[in-house]
Amino acid sequence: MMDITRKLEILADAAKYDASCASSGAARKDSRGSKGVGSTGGAGICHSYTPDGRCVSLLKVLMTNACLYDCHYCINRRSSNVTRARFTPDEVVQLTLDFYKRNYIEGLFLSSGIIRSADHTMELVIEVARKLREVHQFRGYIHLKTIPEASQELIAQAGRYADRISINVELPSQQSLNTLAPEKNLARTESAMGHIRGKIDERYAEKRKPDAPKPPPFATGQSTQMLVGADASTDAVILGCADKLYTAHRLRRVYYSAFSPIPEPSAILPLKAPPLIREHRLYQADWLLRFYDFKVEEIASAAAPHLDLALDPKLSWALRNRATFPVDVNKAPRELLLRIPGLGVRNVERIVRARRYTGLRLADLIRLRLQMKKLLPFITAVDHHPAKLGLDSDSLRARFLPPPEQLEINFGAPPAPAATDFLSVRSGEL
Amino acid sequence: MRTIVIEPEYEAWRAAARSLLAQGVAPEEVLWTDDSQESSLFVREEPTVAAAEQGASAIKVPAAFMDMARSAAAHTDARRWGMLYRVLWRLTRGAERHLLAMATDRDVRQLQDWCKAVGRDIHKMHAFVRFRLVGTDAATGREQFVAWFEPEHRIVRLATPFFEKRFAGMDWSILTPYECAHWDGTRLHFTAGVSRSSAPDEDALDDLWRTYYRNIFNPARVKISAMQSEMPKKYWKNLPEASLIASLIAESTGRVQGMLETEERAAKPAPNNAYLKSLHAMNQNEAAAQNHESDPA
Ligand code: SF4
Numbered sequence: 001m002m003d004i005t006r007k008l009e010i011l012a013d014a015a016k017y018d019a020s021c022a023s024s025g026a027a028r029k030d031s032r033g034s035k036g037v038g039s040t041g042g043a044g045i046c047h048s049y050t051p052d053g054r055c056v057s058l059l060k061v062l063m064t065n066a067c068l069y070d071c072h073y074c075i076n077r078r079s080s081n082v083t084r085a086r087f088t089p090d091e092v093v094q095l096t097l098d099f100y101k102r103n104y105i106e107g108l109f110l111s112s113g114i115i116r117s118a119d120h121t122m123e124l125v126i127e128v129a130r131k132l133r134e135v136h137q138f139r140g141y142i143h144l145k146t147i148p149e150a151s152q153e154l155i156a157q158a159g160r161y162a163d164r165i166s167i168n169v170e171l172p173s174q175q176s177l178n179t180l181a182p183e184k185n186l187a188r189t190e191s192a193m194g195h196i197r198g199k200i201d202e203r204y205a206e207k208r209k210p211d212a213p214k215p216p217p218f219a220t221g222q223s224t225q226m227l228v229g230a231d232a233s234t235d236a237v238i239l240g241c242a243d244k245l246y247t248a249h250r251l252r253r254v255y256y257s258a259f260s261p262i263p264e265p266s267a268i269l270p271l272k273a274p275p276l277i278r279e280h281r282l283y284q285a286d287w288l289l290r291f292y293d294f295k296v297e298e299i300a301s302a303a304a305p306h307l308d309l310a311l312d313p314k315l316s317w318a319l320r321n322r323a324t325f326p327v328d329v330n331k332a333p334r335e336l337l338l339r340i341p342g343l344g345v346r347n348v349e350r351i352v353r354a355r356r357y358t359g360l361r362l363a364d365l366i367r368l369r370l371q372m373k374k375l376l377p378f379i380t381a382v383d384h385h386p387a388k389l390g391l392d393s394d395s396l397r398a399r400f401l402p403p404p405e406q407l408e409i410n411f412g413a414p415p416a417p418a419a420t421d422f423l424s425v426r427s428g429e430l
Numbered sequence: 431m432r433t434i435v436i437e438p439e440y441e442a443w444r445a446a447a448r449s450l451l452a453q454g455v456a457p458e459e460v461l462w463t464d465d466s467q468e469s470s471l472f473v474r475e476e477p478t479v480a481a482a483e484q485g486a487s488a489i490k491v492p493a494a495f496m497d498m499a500r501s502a503a504a505h506t507d508a509r510r511w512g513m514l515y516r517v518l519w520r521l522t523r524g525a526e527r528h529l530l531a532m533a534t535d536r537d538v539r540q541l542q543d544w545c546k547a548v549g550r551d552i553h554k555m556h557a558f559v560r561f562r563l564v565g566t567d568a569a570t571g572r573e574q575f576v577a578w579f580e581p582e583h584r585i586v587r588l589a590t591p592f593f594e595k596r597f598a599g600m601d602w603s604i605l606t607p608y609e610c611a612h613w614d615g616t617r618l619h620f621t622a623g624v625s626r627s628s629a630p631d632e633d634a635l636d637d638l639w640r641t642y643y644r645n646i647f648n649p650a651r652v653k654i655s656a657m658q659s660e661m662p663k664k665y666w667k668n669l670p671e672a673s674l675i676a677s678l679i680a681e682s683t684g685r686v687q688g689m690l691e692t693e694e695r696a697a698k699p700a701p702n703n704a705y706l707k708s709l710h711a712m713n714q715n716e717a718a719a720q721n722h723e724s725d726p727a
Contacts (some may be wrong), residue, residue: 005641010525012645031593045557046660048671050647051679053656060646068706070697077700095638101575101600102561104639117705120613137599149709183709259649261686267694276651350533357528364534 002085008095014065014076015111017166017262018225019255021046023057023106023141025221026163035227036137040163045106047168049295054285058109062088063124071170071181072266073230073259076113080264089127095258100140104413107141107163118149125344126154127328129161140415148185148192155192159199159218164252167192172241176231180269190220193249200250213317221252229274234305239285239296246290256282270368288313291345294336310401315341318378319397325378326386329365342374361420374400431459432622438584440503447515451489451717458518462511490509490523494530498541505544513540551582552589557664559593559604562633567601570617576664578668585609587620594618605629606656636670643671648688649682 012068022072028041042046046055064086065076075082096108096359110128114121124308132138144162145157159165167189171177174186199218224245226238242254258279259269268319287305299313318325327336329351336346345366356361358383366372377386377396432455437602442464450460459707493620499514517537520526532538561575575597581589590611601613608623657675700706 005638008638008641009645012642016646016648031598032595034599036599037597039592040591043553045553047557048643049657049661049668050643051657051661051675051682052648052649052651053653056643058647059642068701068703070700072697077645078701079695081695097673098635099642101563101597102571102633102635102639103559104635104642116703140596149712168663183706183713185713185716188712242640258651261480261689262650263689263692265689265692265694267696273650309484353531354534357532359536360534367534367536367539 003078004091004095005086007087007091008061010083011061011063011065011087014062014113015109016059017260018060018109018111018145019257020109020143020166020223020225020253021055021060022164022253023143025252026141029139031137031139034137034139036139037097038137038139038141040107040139040141041366047103047105056337057105058107058141059105060109061087061092061095061111062127063089063092063110063112063121064115064392065113066115069114069181069183070114071184072260072269073170073227074179075262075264076399077266078276081268082106089124089131092128093136095132096128096140097138098135102137106302107143109145110144111145114147118147119151119154122147122150122154126161126404129158133161140202146192146196148188150192150194156199156216156218159196162219164221164223165196165219166223166225167196169241169245170225170227171231172226172233172237173231176233180230190245190249193222193224193245193251197249207266219238222249223251223253223255225255225257228256228258228279231267234300235278235285236280236296236300236302236305238282239289239300241313242286243289243296254286256286274311277309278307281309281313287315288317293335302381311397312341314339315374319400322396326380327378328380329360330380330382333372340375340378342371342378431461433461433463434511436462436464438503440500442593443503443514444499447518448489450515451522454523456523457512457516460515462515463508464511489522491518492527492530495521498530498545501548501588502541502544504548504588506583507544510544513537520539548583548585550590554587554665555579555581555585555589556592558661558669560633560668561597561602562630563635564630570601570615572599572601575592575603576629577602577604578626579604580605580668581606584608590618615644632670640671640674643676644674644700647678649685651680652679652682654679 006044007206022044023040024042024044030039030041031037044057046057048056050056062076063066065082066073066084066086067076067078070077070079072079073414074080092108092110093321098354099105105341108128110125110211112125113122119228129144131144132140132142141164142162143166146158146167148166148167169186169189170181170184177184177186190394196219198219203220224387226241228238238256245251245254250395256279258274258276260273283312285294285299288299294317296313298317311319324336324339327340329337329340330408334348334352337351338341338345347370350368354364358364361382362372362384365375365381376384434446436446443462449461499518502510502514517529520537521529529535530538533542559577559579563573563576564576565574566572567574586604586609590613593602593604593611594613597613598615601614603610605624605628607625610621610624612619612621614686618663661669666675700710
């Protein structure tokens, strides 16, 4: 009989390849008036950080790391020789409550290798969530991984207890799945996501019409993860897939996870980890799609399907579209301000508000702590009119390239755009 | 020039500021100081309460300013009281009602910086407080926890309502050097600060937590700077897991090397499992259907 420490070692190690650690975006609830603990609804909290720079906000474990599937990028696949372990539902419940009460974590992210069948596995995972909610009045964050092939009733049940549910697409095409994850199927994953979206929409529709019959409670969001660098998919294909998921199934987040070495390598997927900077650029591009109104084709097209690893995608777009610049920070509409390299959403708002009362000068922008060096060639202000010449010059790109040594350092540790909720690794379970 | 001495609390500043504003005292004429930096050089002058009452209702400021003031007041910078009064003056007497929309203004920027630092400190307190189980109340059966935390700013009252909501079902105290907060299931109350030795050092669960921390770390992607920018070293001494950081970093290269040297494993055939068989059949059907669709004939 394995003790709880040994099980935790194995089943946390097995879960660490899932990049998702978000604990925000849940409905507001808290423990006041109950005998239990737990609250959700604010910004997510990172309770700790490990030396890989990733945030620890949830107890992220697998129910079991035994698995029928054979996904070649995964340490838990049936061909792996890893030691197997299995928690009982009560063990996970107890660990979650004990950790939560000490403020080590703010919730549970539970997943599992697939044993016996999709439904059987889902039942195990759901049982933990049910006990936490119903027996212990736990109001903390719960994220459950679901299996596309599980029955709709079970997915509805999972969503009833969870704040977030997710299914990993893993790879952006069926062709890649056929080679690397032969049991997985993109069409079934998407249809399950569509079903989940329907449930989430119902939840929000209920808020608009108070007189309509109340649908059962359901999670507030779904997310997914895609592996980067394990197959030949280009950035354009990856971003295209993400964009489709955002629009068709309204996902909260797509996580990108650079494939990284695992202790039990597969012969089918030899080790060749992609540079982490690629994952970082994908996150930046994803940000542009979601918050800056960029279209996939503007960032990565069939003609130029890969992101520039040396420059961030917005700067890279600006250099390819120099005719758009310089942009007048005192007059340009918000959409255009959002296109300026080095100017984020928050500072665009500040500029729009402040310029109602004053003509903005460089000193004002410096006080906003903007990245002036990046900004200057692309804007005009009351006291700044860059020579068109600067924008036309061939050396402009070179000016933004990091010096070679620094570039290498950055490969190891790219500055995260919004570090807290997506620093990630390779995919894991379900 | 007059010197105003107040308790280092938002309410005290607010009362004094109202009174001064009602009297039409310009910011340049006031020197603010609070008890925390009290010195015999200063002559105490209590704000006149009567003056505060008169005309106080006539002062209208944007709600956003009150929020900012409450938060900036918790900062430890000695200049905050004077700066808050100056911005209040500009918003009202100075007829710059739009001032807060000007993130480009020096004073506004300074207040925002203080608010941001206070907000970050509150957030870190929510993250890095570690409760230790000290017992169970014999009468109520409620578990009792105690935590020690060293905030940078005076944030205990701003940060603790969060803990009340999150940990309503247990009794807890959070001890800090300048103020302590206590929750007993019905009431949140505050007492004076204590020293580190008043709080327990460990919890029986800390070892299991360290087990988790060690195993959720991925040695294949060490990014120390990302960790330290979010979890600065000053917090480490009160975090049970931080004792592992040095060894995890030191061992990571060897562990990755070990992975790279491991012999690749061949794929194992599928076991005889009914579900897996049905899955493979489903996949084949779908593939066949797809081929058919794309077949122009
Ligand atoms: S990714 Fe999930 S389904 Fe695939 S082998 Fe790993 S645990 Fe099993």
